[in-house]
Amino acid sequence: MSARSARVSKPPVIVLVRPQLGENIGKAARAMLNFGLVELRLVAPRDGWPNPSAGPAASGADIVLEKAQVFESVADAVADCAHVYATTVRKRGITKPVVTPEQASRDIHAEEGRSAILFGPERSGLETDDVALARTIVTVPINPEFGSLNLAQAVILVAYEWSKHVPSVAEGGMALSQPTQEELAPPAPQDELDGLIGQLDAMLEDSGYYFPPDRVPSTRRTLRTVLTKAGWSSQELRTLRGVLSALEGRKRHRIS
């Protein structure tokens, strides 16, 4: 292992504790894979495993389901993990650090050793005994008057935050498809913008737009400001000059 890759922490394990519906397991798998997480562990799934409802809900994230491991207890599921996080929306009578998904993500990336993130059953969330196994509680800051997140939504927020802090490929990390501005052409050189302004200016002179004379300098300044604002590219300026030429040509055509 190179020194570089050694700096990249292993992705966290997602542990679904006593999940009820196969459909929700599938949706959680999909949410994981969306953000590059592939290791799913199931603790005592209510309807057994495999579950025929999981596959269709995973919408193609089959690899996550196929590799999912099943355990009898939370303790077994996290036995190889150095850092265990418990997700809960409710306050618990347990004195542990409480962090946001963002902070948990930073910590997971900074830590050595495997991390596991526990998610409770759909209806009731994690039990106090489950939370007791964790060193840290993860809570999503949420609307206090409407605080229920479904299982897949909780998983996707945590996976999304984890992915945001993944080192780039150059840093030895994973390639997520970042938005790119490549397609956005840079603003044209100033003389091209001046060409547009000059063409419009001549047409407006001709039309009697500049009146009264004492306000012409400030009117010209205003127009220049408006036309500078967009930062048009060379291609966009050519389009706009074509527009002006069409408007000019129309006039010539009409009066000829």
Next chain:
Amino acid sequence: MSARSARVSKPPVIVLVRPQLGENIGKAARAMLNFGLVELRLVAPRDGWPNPSAGPAASGADIVLEKAQVFESVADAVADCAHVYATTVRKRGITKPVVTPEQASRDIHAEEGRSAILFGPERSGLETDDVALARTIVTVPINPEFGSLNLAQAVILVAYEWSKHVPSVAEGGMALSQPTQEELAPPAPQDELDGLIGQLDAMLEDSGYYFPPDRVPSTRRTLRTVLTKAGWSSQELRTLRGVLSALEGRKRHRIS
């Protein structure tokens, strides 16, 4: 209104464009309310509105569904919005800035005027014509080998990021220390921009600019993109409409 509350931007409007399943509308409403967003607009929902499948899926977010407004077109839905964001996972042949949900959230909080965020239909996403109405594209950085987010998941990630940047009451004072933004008038509501585009469009029709016929839709889209780029204020749009009227009047004057 106090000075402090005047600095806090209004929450964005969530616009679901041609959503297919009522269940997904309900889940999107739930995701919104989880993070404090309540204004939902629907453009031409496939199965009409109200939809009996939406309520159960909203899991209690009924207030969002009850207040949802229905529009026939995207243009109508965002007519009062100064900032329009289009969410898309695919690269588009459209030259607009592309930002992450995090950056969009920061921008929305910094801007004055209403913001709208467009989400496309489940199966196909936003059409090119929908994206043309937006000034900015929002893309969630995602696993390039597994890039499909369902509708409610896309909504929850955007809503979650928005909620992360809501200023606390204590931070109200900090926002006041940005005097430079005050001088810059906010972009006009979308219908005012549409007024300019409509006026220019009629003039160009008249001039024979739109030729050949099969390229007219893409030419119109290009022009809209160019004219959307600047984010002109109401005052600036009035100036530009005066310019167009002068160019029109010149023609009338000459040929009379």
